[in-house]
Amino acid sequence: MFRRLAVLVALCALAPEAVRAQGANKARELEEQKQLQRIRELTRELRDLASKSPLGAARPTDQKRILQDLAKVNHPQAVRALVSYAEDPDYAGLREELLQILATTPGADEAQVSRLMRDHMGHGDPARRIARGYLLELAKRRRNDEWLDALFDMGLVEDRFLAIQAMGQVGSTSALDRATTLAKDKNWKPSEDGLVSCGTIALSVKDAEGSEAARLLLLLLRDPRFGSADAQKLREATRLWHQTDLKTYVNLADLADRNPRKRQETATFFGAAGLEVARAPLVRVAFDRREPPEVRAAAAAALGGLRIAREDLAEKLKVLLSDPEAAVRRGAADGLGRLMVKPAADAFVSMLDGPFAAEVRASLSRLTGLPADTTDWKMWLQTGFSDSK
Numbered sequence: 505m506f507r508r509l510a511v512l513v514a515l516c517a518l519a520p521e522a523v524r525a526q527g528a529n530k531a532r533e534l535e536e537q538k539q540l541q542r543i544r545e546l547t548r549e550l551r552d553l554a555s556k557s558p559l560g561a562a563r564p565t566d567q568k569r570i571l572q573d574l575a576k577v578n579h580p581q582a583v584r585a586l587v588s589y590a591e592d593p594d595y596a597g598l599r600e601e602l603l604q605i606l607a608t609t610p611g612a613d614e615a616q617v618s619r620l621m622r623d624h625m626g627h628g629d630p631a632r633r634i635a636r637g638y639l640l641e642l643a644k645r646r647r648n649d650e651w652l653d654a655l656f657d658m659g660l661v662e663d664r665f666l667a668i669q670a671m672g673q674v675g676s677t678s679a680l681d682r683a684t685t686l687a688k689d690k691n692w693k694p695s696e697d698g699l700v701s702c703g704t705i706a707l708s709v710k711d712a713e714g715s716e717a718a719r720l721l722l723l724l725l726r727d728p729r730f731g732s733a734d735a736q737k738l739r740e741a742t743r744l745w746h747q748t749d750l751k752t753y754v755n756l757a758d759l760a761d762r763n764p765r766k767r768q769e770t771a772t773f774f775g776a777a778g779l780e781v782a783r784a785p786l787v788r789v790a791f792d793r794r795e796p797p798e799v800r801a802a803a804a805a806a807l808g809g810l811r812i813a814r815e816d817l818a819e820k821l822k823v824l825l826s827d828p829e830a831a832v833r834r835g836a837a838d839g840l841g842r843l844m845v846k847p848a849a850d851a852f853v854s855m856l857d858g859p860f861a862a863e864v865r866a867s868l869s870r871l872t873g874l875p876a877d878t879t880d881w882k883m884w885l886q887t888g889f890s891d892s893k
Contacts, residue, residue, distance in 0.1 A: 536579070539577050539578065539579040539581075539582075540579065540581060542577050543574065543577055543579065543581050543582050543585060546570055546573055546574045546577070547574075547585060549570055550562075550567065550570045550571070550574075553566055553567065553570075564597065564598065567595075567598055568598065568601055571586065571589065571598070571601065571602060571605055572605060574586060575605045575606075575608075575609045578610070578611060580613060583606070583609060583612045583613055583616065583617070584613075584616070586602060586605060586606055586609070587606065587616055587617065587620055589602055590602040590603060590606065590620055591620070599624075599630070599631055600630055600631045600634060603620070603621065603624065603631045603634045603635060603638075604634050606620065606638075607621075607634060607637065607638040614642060617638070618638070618639060618642055621634075621635035621638050621639050622635070622639065623635075625639070625658075627658075627660070636655070636663070636666070639651060639655075640652075640655070640666060640670055643655075643670060643674075644670050644673055644674055647674045647675075647676075649671070649674075649676045649677065649678055652667045652670050652671050652674075652676060652678070653667070653678055653682075655667040656668065656678075656682050661691075661692045661700055662695075662699065662700065664682075664686060664692075665686070665692075665699050665700045665701075665704050665705075666699070667682065668682050668683050668686060668704065668705065668708040669699070669704050669707070669708060671683075671708055672707050672708030672709065672710060672711070675711045679708045679709055679711070679712055680709050680712040680716060680717055680720065682708075683705045683708045683709050683712075683720060684716075684720050684723075686705050687702075687705050687720055687723050687724055687727070688723075693729070694729050694731070698733060701729075701731075701733070701734055701737075702724040702727055702729055702730045702731070702734040702737075702738075703733055703734035703735075703736070703737030703738065704737070705720075705724060706721055706724055706734065706737050706738040706740075706741040707737050707740060707741050709721070709741060710740070710741040710742075710743075710744065713745050718742075718773075718777075721738055721741065721742070721773065721776075721777060722769065722770070722773045724738065725738070725769065725772060725773050725776055726769055735776050738776050738777060739776065739777060739778050739809075741777075742777040742778065742779065743778075745779075759771065759785050759786075759789055764795075764796045764798065764799050767789070767795070767799045767802075768796075768798055768799045768802040769802075771786060771789060771799065771802040771803040771806045772802045772805070772806055773806075774786055774806050774809075775802075775805060775806025775807065775808065775809030775810070775839075775842075776806075776809060777809075778809050778810055779810070780810055782806070782810070783807070783810055783817075786803045786806050786807050786810075787803075787807065787820060789803040790803035790804040790807065790820075790824060790832075790835075790836075791824070797829040797830075797831035797832050798831055800824075800827075800829070800831070800832045800835065801829075801831040801832050801834060801835025801836075802835060803835070804821060804824050804832060804835035804836040804838070804839045805835040805836075805838040805839045805842070806839070807820070807821060807839045808821070808838060808839030808840060808841065808842030808843045809839075809842055814843045817839075817843060818840060818843050818851070821836045821839045821840045821843070821851075822836075822840070822851045824836035825837060825840070825851060825855060825860065825864075826860070830863065833860055833863050834863055834866070834867060837852070837863060837864055837867030837868075838867050840852065840867075841867055841868060841872075849885045849886070852864055852868065852881070852885050853882055853885050853886070856881055856882055864881070865877065865879075865881060868881055868884075868885075872884075
């Protein structure tokens with residue numbers, strides 16, 4: 505008897521929970537019925553637009569409104585309806601609008617939508633840009649190297665740069681190989697928006713730390729298409745690289761290579777990348793009178809790109825401002841300007857009345873873009889330069 509009573513008590517305790525679950529299921533069923541009814545109403549309204557129009561043809565604005573309302577119905581059937589309209593020749597004039605709606609519809613079936621988007625990746629398809637944007641975001645979300653490789657292989661310059669940009673963002677194992685291919689391609693030209701650029705190639709290998717990645721960046725630095733905006737991206741690409749062993753990136757032998765041009769380019773790379781561990785070899789080369797002036801100048805300018813001990817480096821570079829070689833003086837002035845510290849400003853001010861004033865003005869003009877001969881450099885150095893520290 506007591507056991508029977510205990511069972512009854514347990515059932516009574518469970519009853520409210522079961523009622524709540526049943527109520528929740530009923531609410532979901534009612535909500536789904538409302539959604540399906542709404543889908544039927546909208547599809548009927550869309551179908552009847554032409555017959556209700558005085559002109560006998562549906563107005564695109566009315567069609568877009570209904571399609572947007574359909575996308576707001578949070579149900580798979582609504583997505584299937586939108587996909588069917590996108591595939592329907594009768595709605596060809598609204599295809600771009602439909603693809604854009606599907607690309608931004610929350611919870612849309614990715615397999616279904618991506619299949620539709622791939623159908624519109626052909627060259628010359630008006631909806632290609634929308635389709636490509638959706639598939640790119642999907643590939644990044646899923647970290648799908650295969651599709652990014654396929655996009656790269658489509659051959660269009662913009663496709664290739666978008667592909668390596670995404671590869672860099674997801675840490676793709678293909679990034680270094682694809683970036684090297686682009687770096688060696690002499691046919692592309694930089695775009696105004698910065699996508700097609702040496703900087704995009706550089707950023708794509710930010711996770712590909714090692715000598716191959718560093719030599720790729722060195723190749724970019726030599727490229728005549730490399731600009732000031734690219735230099736900033738190159739520094740960003742190496743920002744998180746470990747800097748304990750310089751030989752991991754570019755062998756120190758490059759600074760002792762027989763070819764002066766190679767030594768000059770290597771010094772420039774160290775400064776552009778901001779590799780702190782390059783400090784000692786760069787100082788050695790900058791002060792080595794046996795080196796050609798161009799190599800010493802590159803080393804001096806590169807010291808200004810390092811991120812550590814800037815005031816100490818400024819003191820060293822101040823010495824080179826009175827070097828007998830004009831090229832070295834220019835390199836030292838460029839390096840000092842890049843350091844942006846007060847000792848550099850003081851050195852420039854003191855030289856503006858000296859025999860190398862023209863070189864200082866020219867260096868400041870290169871660094872700032874201001875006119876060399878008409879700018880009040882003393883005033884600028886005492887205000888703008890020190891304020892930018």
